[in-house]
Amino acid sequence: MNKIVPVLTVLAVIVVVWYGAAIKMNSQWTYDQAARAGTEVTFGTLVTDTLAQERPKLPAPHQVVAELWDTTVAKKITSKRSLVFHGWITLSATLLGFGIGTLGGVALAVGIVHNKAMDLGVMPWAIASQTIPILAIAPMIIVVLNSMGISGLIPKAIIAAYLSFFPVVVGMVKGLRAPDQMQLDLMKTYNASGAETFWKLRLPSSMPYLFASLKVGVAAALVGTIVAELPSGATRGLGARLLSGSYYGQTIQIWSALFAAAALAAALVIVVGVFERVVLKKMGMAQ
Amino acid sequence: MKKPVIDAQNVDLTFQTNDGPVHALKDVNLQIDKGEFVSFIGPSGCGKTTFLRCIAGLETPTGGTLTVNGLTPEETRKSRAYGYVFQAAGLYPWRTIAGNIRLPLEIMDFPKPDIPARVEKVLDLVDLKGFGKKYPWQLSGGMQQRASIARALAFDAEILLMDEPFGALDEIVRDKLNEEVLKLWAATNKTIGFVTHSIPEAVYLSTKIVVMSPRPGRITDVIESTLPKERPLEIRDSEEFIKIAHRVREGLRAGHAE
Numbered sequence: 374m375n376k377i378v379p380v381l382t383v384l385a386v387i388v389v390v391w392y393g394a395a396i397k398m399n400s401q402w403t404y405d406q407a408a409r410a411g412t413e414v415t416f417g418t419l420v421t422d423t424l425a426q427e428r429p430k431l432p433a434p435h436q437v438v439a440e441l442w443d444t445t446v447a448k449k450i451t452s453k454r455s456l457v458f459h460g461w462i463t464l465s466a467t468l469l470g471f472g473i474g475t476l477g478g479v480a481l482a483v484g485i486v487h488n489k490a491m492d493l494g495v496m497p498w499a500i501a502s503q504t505i506p507i508l509a510i511a512p513m514i515i516v517v518l519n520s521m522g523i524s525g526l527i528p529k530a531i532i533a534a535y536l537s538f539f540p541v542v543v544g545m546v547k548g549l550r551a552p553d554q555m556q557l558d559l560m561k562t563y564n565a566s567g568a569e570t571f572w573k574l575r576l577p578s579s580m581p582y583l584f585a586s587l588k589v590g591v592a593a594a595l596v597g598t599i600v601a602e603l604p605s606g607a608t609r610g611l612g613a614r615l616l617s618g619s620y621y622g623q624t625i626q627i628w629s630a631l632f633a634a635a636a637l638a639a640a641l642v643i644v645v646g647v648f649e650r651v652v653l654k655k656m657g658m659a660q
Numbered sequence: 661m662k663k664p665v666i667d668a669q670n671v672d673l674t675f676q677t678n679d680g681p682v683h684a685l686k687d688v689n690l691q692i693d694k695g696e697f698v699s700f701i702g703p704s705g706c707g708k709t710t711f712l713r714c715i716a717g718l719e720t721p722t723g724g725t726l727t728v729n730g731l732t733p734e735e736t737r738k739s740r741a742y743g744y745v746f747q748a749a750g751l752y753p754w755r756t757i758a759g760n761i762r763l764p765l766e767i768m769d770f771p772k773p774d775i776p777a778r779v780e781k782v783l784d785l786v787d788l789k790g791f792g793k794k795y796p797w798q799l800s801g802g803m804q805q806r807a808s809i810a811r812a813l814a815f816d817a818e819i820l821l822m823d824e825p826f827g828a829l830d831e832i833v834r835d836k837l838n839e840e841v842l843k844l845w846a847a848t849n850k851t852i853g854f855v856t857h858s859i860p861e862a863v864y865l866s867t868k869i870v871v872m873s874p875r876p877g878r879i880t881d882v883i884e885s886t887l888p889k890e891r892p893l894e895i896r897d898s899e900e901f902i903k904i905a906h907r908v909r910e911g912l913r914a915g916h917a918e
Contacts, residue, residue, distance in 0.1 A: 555746045558718055562744040563767045563815075564737060573763065577754045656754040657795045 391434055398430040399423035432625040440629040453608075456633045462610040463598050464637060466526050470533020471594035475587065477534060478541025485542070486549040486575070487567065496546075503539050507532065507597060512604040529610075533597035537590035544586025548579025580656065584649035591641045599634060611637070664691035665729060665819065665851050666715055672723030673710060673877075683876035684710045685721065690870060690879065697845055697852045699862035700870045701908060702915065707877020708855045708870075709823050715853060716742050716821050728819070736819075740768055743812030743850075745822040749804035751796040751811075758783070758792030761811045768815055782810040785844060802833040806840070813848070821853045826861070835893060838864055842891055859912075863887075863905045864896055871908055873915020881911035 396419065403422045407414045414422075424433040432440075441456065448455040481499065484491040511532050518528040552574050560570045602612025611634050618627035673685040685707045692698050700708035713719040714726055717737030728736040736742070751760045761779045770778070783789055786806040796804055805825055812820060822841075826834045838861060845852055856862050862869050863885070871881040885904060887895060895901055 555748060555750050556752075558713075559744065559746065559750060560767075561718060562716060562737065562742050563764045564740055565767045569767050573767070574752070577752065580754075657756065658754050 388434055391431075392424070395429065395431045395433045396420060396423045399426055402426065402430075428622045429624055432628050436625050437628045437632060440625045441632060444629060445633075456611075456614070456629065459609060459611050459614050459630070460633055460637055463595070463602065463612065463634070466529035466598045466601070466610070467533055467591075467595045467637075467641070469526065470530035470535075470597060471537050471591050473530060474534035474537030474590060474594060475541050478538040478586075478590070479545050479583075481538070481542050482545030482549060483571075485546050487571075496542075499539060499542050502535070507536060507600050508603075510535070511597075511601050515601065515604060529598050529601040532601040533594040536597035537594035540586040540589040540593065541583070544582045544589075545579055548582025549575045551575075551578040551582065577656065580653065581658065584645065584652070587645050587649075588642050591645055592638050595634065595638050595641060663730070665694045665696075666690070666692040666727075666853075668711075668724065668726045670724035671711070671714065671721045671726050673707070673714065673719065673721045674723075685714070686876035686878045688724070688877075688879055690882070692851060692853070692868070694851055695849050696867050697854065697865055698868045698870060699854045699856055699866040700872060701856055701859065701862045702872030702877075702912065703874055705874040705877070706872040706915070707874070708872050710877065711872075712821050712823055712853055712855050715819075716744055740815065741818045743815070743817035743820045745805075745809055745812050745820070745825045747824045747827055749796070749801075749808040751804055751807055753796055755796075756792060757788065757794050757796065757799070757807045757810075760796070760807060761792075761814045764811060764815045770815070778814055782813045785813060785847065786810040787840060800833075802829050802837060805829065806837065809841075809844070813844070817850070819851045819853070823855045824857065825854075827857060834858075834861070839893060841865060846889070859905050859908050860896060863901060863908060864891060864893075869904070869908055871911035871915065873912070880915045881907070883907055883911070 400419060400423055403419055403426075404414060406422075423429070424436070429436070444454055444456040448457075450457050450461075452458060481491075481495060485495055486492070514532055514535075515524075515528045518524065518531070549571075556574060556578075557570070560574055565573070598610070599612040599615070602610040603616050608617075611630050614630035614633075615627055618624070618630060668688050668690045671685055671688040673683075675682045675684055688707075688711060700711060702708050710719060714721050715728065715733055717733035717735075720734070726733060729741070731739075751757070752763070755763065758779050761782060762775055765775050765778060779792060780789075783792055786809050788803060788806055788810060791799065791803065791807075796807070799807065805828075809822075809825065812822075826837050829837070841852075842865060854862075854865060867885050869881075869883040869885065870879055871883065872878065873880045883904060886900060887904070
């Protein structure tokens with residue numbers, strides 16, 4: 374109860390500000406319409422009109438909620454207008470990209486920790502890869518892969534992987550280096566091999582770090598997928614909904630796609646969090 | 661003549677650091693026989709831990725010769741002859757106490773069926789029977805350190821090296837563990853190297869006390885204890901005990917005065 378009150382308070386403030394902004398931003402169109410028709414605008418008509426426009430500059434919260442309801446629950450999943458359908462298209466690419474990015478990130482981190490040349494050589498490139506705007510590189514990847522006859526899921530997954538491998542590399546390098554000198558010396562007194570040190574000490578030590586990066590990585594993968602859906606002329610996926618919404622001035626559609634994406638991101642992070650708790654508890658590391 | 665287990669002749673060790681070379685050990689000569697309990701005592705920076713690490717093959721001397729059983733420490737380390745107890749227990753939080761003790765046994769490829777019996781045996785030795793299924797964070801600091809001693813004993817290392825194992829514990833727990841270490845030593849007859857800051861601890865435990873002093877780290881006195889092998893805690897009030905403790909203190913002071 375103590376937690377719910379502040380959360381609801383903040384939510385209420387946001388909704389009130391949002392309604393106020395919607396009335397203000399959409400009022401111009403209402404005034405223009407009224408001027409053309411030669412009628413006066415009362416405060417009552419101003420409010421009802423600005424909150425019920427078909428293509429408002431800023432849709433009111435209830436319009437977005439109605440659109441969300443209409444496109445998730447009311448529509449059949451197979452429909453081209455179903456957000457569940459588009460969400461699944463985005464989610465599948467996100468998960469594939471997240472999987473590739475995680476495996477690649479862990480593999481790179483293992484290499485960086487165990488190989489001096491990789492330590493010096495790979496990390497700067499990994500950092501450089503993230504300084505390039507994803508919006509610039511995504512269309513190139515899609516065009517190149519398209520010319521090779523690869524389209525659809527794979528190019529999107531690759532861009533998602535491109536964004537999500539980085540936090541995994543950084544977190545895992547730190548995690549695999551978490552054991553202190555004493556713990557490494559202990560393994561040395563047992564004359565343990567590098568592989569034994571890795572499986573029995575480094576990898577278990579890195580688990581809390583891995584999960585922290587997975588949470589960042591899964592959200593990054595979703596962003597990567599949505600960005601990848603923008604330039605490809607795709608007609609499916611949340612990114613495509615955002616794009617077509619902006620082509621046709623369907624602001625309500627844009628906002629509902631945005632909320633769907635946010636909900637999806639939150640759900641993914643929560644799933645990783647639950648997985649983290651289960652694994653760490655099983656390992657005896659959650660106290 | 662009996663050959664010593666550990667034989668150090670003019671051992672020198674210089675670390676190259678960014679601030680120039682540091683002379684950690686200079687001209688260290690020491691012979692340790694099988695079954696001895698040797699304490700190394702001295703102020704910080706006297707090289708007592710460094711020397712213990714040299715014996716364990718974790719550091720390599722830059723001069724002189726150091727042999728263990730006639731082999732280099734490196735070779736002896738590879739034959740897994742050392743049980744090393746560090747200042748902190750360093751138990752793996754993701755393993756139970758029994759799991760931690762199993763760790764060296766797994767690495768050293770002990771036959772699987774033998775492992776549970778070995779774990780039980782050493783848990784019993786350190787008085788932790790029944791705690792095998794607990795996780796480290798469920799145990800007190802003293803119990804954790806006992807578990808780490810059990811871990812070092814599990815694979816029957818010939819030489820037990822302990823680097824200030826009780827330094828972080830309070831005096832009451834330390835007294836109890838000192839008594840237990842003596843019992844352990846009597847029961848297993850291992851050769852033990854023990855680094856400590858505490859004069860009473862060194863005198864109470866050892867058959868031989870090595871007094872060291874810093875800059876450069878060197879041995880200033882080697883005291884053969886005349887105390888009997890049976891040592892109740894009360895022995896620390898005996899005249900003989902006080903006499904030895906006095907000589908250790910003198911040795912430490914002499915090292916400082918130079």
